[in-house]
Amino acid sequence: MARYHIETYGCTSNRGESRHIEQALRDGGHHPADGPEEADVAILNTCTVVEKTERNMIRRAEELEKETADLIITGCMALAQGDEFRDAGIDAEVLHWDDVPNAAMNGECPTVTPDTQPILDGQVGILPIARGCMSNCSYCITKFATGRIDSPPVEENVEKARALVHAGAKEIRVTGQDTGVYGWDKGDRKLAELLDRICDIDGEFRVRVGMANPGGIHGIREELAEVFATNEKLYNFIHLPVQSGSDDVLEDMRRQHRVDKFLDIVEVFDETLEYWTLSTDFIVGFPTETDHDHAQSMALFREIRPEKVNITRFSKRPGTDAADMKGLGGTIKKERSKAMSELKMDIVGEAYEKMVGTRQEVLVVEEGVGDSVKCRDGAYRQIIVQNASEHGVEPGDFLEVEVTGHQTVYAFAEPV
Template identity: 25%
Template sequence: MTNKTFFIESYGCQMNKSRSEHIAHVMVQNGYHLIEDIKRADILLFNTCAVREHASEKAISNIQKTIKDLNEISRYPIIVIFGCLSQFLKNRLAQRIPGAQIVIGTSNIEKIPQYLEEHRTNKKKIVDFNLQPSSQVFDETGYLRSSSQIFAFLPITYGCSNFCSYCVVPYTTGPQRSKPFITILKEIEKIIQDGYKEIILLGQNVNSYGLDFGLKNGFEFLLQAIDENFRGSPIWIRFLTSHPKDMRTSIVDFIKNSSLMTHYFHLPIQSGSDDILAAMNRGYTRDHYLGLVKYIRKTLPDSGIGTDIIVGFPGETETDFLDTLRLVQEAQFEQAFTYIYSSRSGTAADQLPDHLPLAEKKKRLQVLNQTLSDIHQKKLMTWIGKKVKIMIDQIEGLSASGRMTNNQRIFLSNSNFFLGQVITVLVRKSLKGKLYGELVFP
């Protein structure tokens, strides 16, 4: 059969990138060929994200422009749109992008090869937004990963059962399903055999792994199984993302004694105000969160803590915002991703009163980002003069860089290294928000 080349583009989070790797694997297993030239591909697949309105609109605009540009040079590939935005907008997305022949949600993406054959046969547009998962467990396996990178994404859960009031993810992915232990261990074994040096365990909330199996501390059991089976392997293991209500001190204790686990915790706080946290339905208080931060700092002094923060949530007062600034000062984050609240239809927060003007949201975001930047600059200075281990994961021209286990990146002025190499460096200086070092021998 001809016309079997495909190109895939992903929007959004690491989970989406991993799902694109899975779909690429499924396509190849069905006789299709992945190519990197979008202008030559017979099929274009777009994996979409619905978390924020601005990003969603930008993705729609990009897809529309891509179709238009290709049509202008007499290229008419089959357009497949799938993922969270498809599940969220359903037929509204199909109507906004009439050039798409196949538009499906999140649950039946493995049917894409089948839908392509159906479209070739009857030439009709195909839509499928059924959210009912085909299995009560997360049984996705097989990923076509890039050989040019040293890390591998490995999803251990899919879906979310938390229903934070601002978030569409539970509505676009369905309830959390966990991947069986044995499947994860086999996948890790293959990743190591394939030569990757870092594994990033993924989930909307990795800490609640196994709850759908009836396991109270399933994530700890999984980490222990990984450690026991692969101890001594040349691999670093990270995980994203943790939820503060399910993050436990026992997870921190395990990581302290593991030779595989890195010392970075991404722990989204979202707000420093208890009133706003309650309105967000986050399930924890600022004191609980700060208690976790203090325990991590005490148990693993070299650890890095990252977070996500939303400003301008409906009803957020100046006092609420100041609470967030105070929490940021107490927590001293190594990394933070900040966002203006984005209203999403169908969520509980969309129905709340007192939505703030955009100008006020932008003002608060600017203040928050400056506060975080000041903290970051001061924390970088504390590394100067220290010897640390990094794994080289980027080589560009005559320079290279790598990350410590706490996720802090250090830049080097020469590239006489190879990807995945673990070296000891002496941190020499901090310049414009970056650390620079030089190779030393331990």
């Protein structure tokens, strides 16, 4: 499990973004370090209001690069002037706020630890359904913390979900290091049953299923897709981290799937659901990844056209088998990450552009910047409603909206 250090500069909005990043990391079982020297990853949330501030950001980034194992730079300066950090020779990932938590976790599974309990954060209830996984990925350090899957009974998780609904949760996020293998340790795969039972709870709420590795989902893909199709409370959203489009790299990663199994799952969901979101992850620059392997990942990306993508540059974690492999140069990883990130923006932007002019039923999940709110539609795509107070819209509301525009990774809409 990772230890993180966050530094935030600038306005209240930036502080709010850092709070969301930290909440995501804590939900994954990660913990704050005493300082950057003690951290596995440092996160610098930057400001760019004046030139002096920019110089201070560059100087602090240079200091943090020396003080911590890995550095992620986000915030206003990162988004508006990201090349400034690269031109200064700073070895860091420059990312949008939304991409920071997954990058900080290095493409690993989120870690559910013994002190992780159901959490109600505003309208969102966090429901960890199990601890551990069935995988042995060569790059992942979290398995040392969590061990093999340990699944509580279905009824126990249903009662926790019911408690969250009674406490006011409008969105339940089913989480775990690998939700797809829930129940394997008891001799049966129980995820579909659990989701059915949660959706039977009285109340108006939505359920989002957290990350499920393709190796665990493949054997229940048809049953699970049918559960999504028959339960309106379930967001039509599934997070399947493929990590590479090359079977050779997947073997070196010791992933429990190959590309054909991943595609089998996508095909079943395509056939079963008319409107859904595929979320996936890619790790670029794994030590054994060749130019051909990278090209295969890019080709798979173009084929499946996922609506949400997390792209992580490989970095070594101490004690893992991959840490002993001879790594690729930083320039190669940066170039491959840049190419994939550019493709991501094209494909995700295309998906949101197709939404313009459509009407969607949404749940208002949380307040946004200024007088706006963040909503999720039936496929868990993010939709922003501006001038929320004028429309009388607030978190927890269900409403119908018409999509009026988009900004690559989210849409804008007006209440109908």
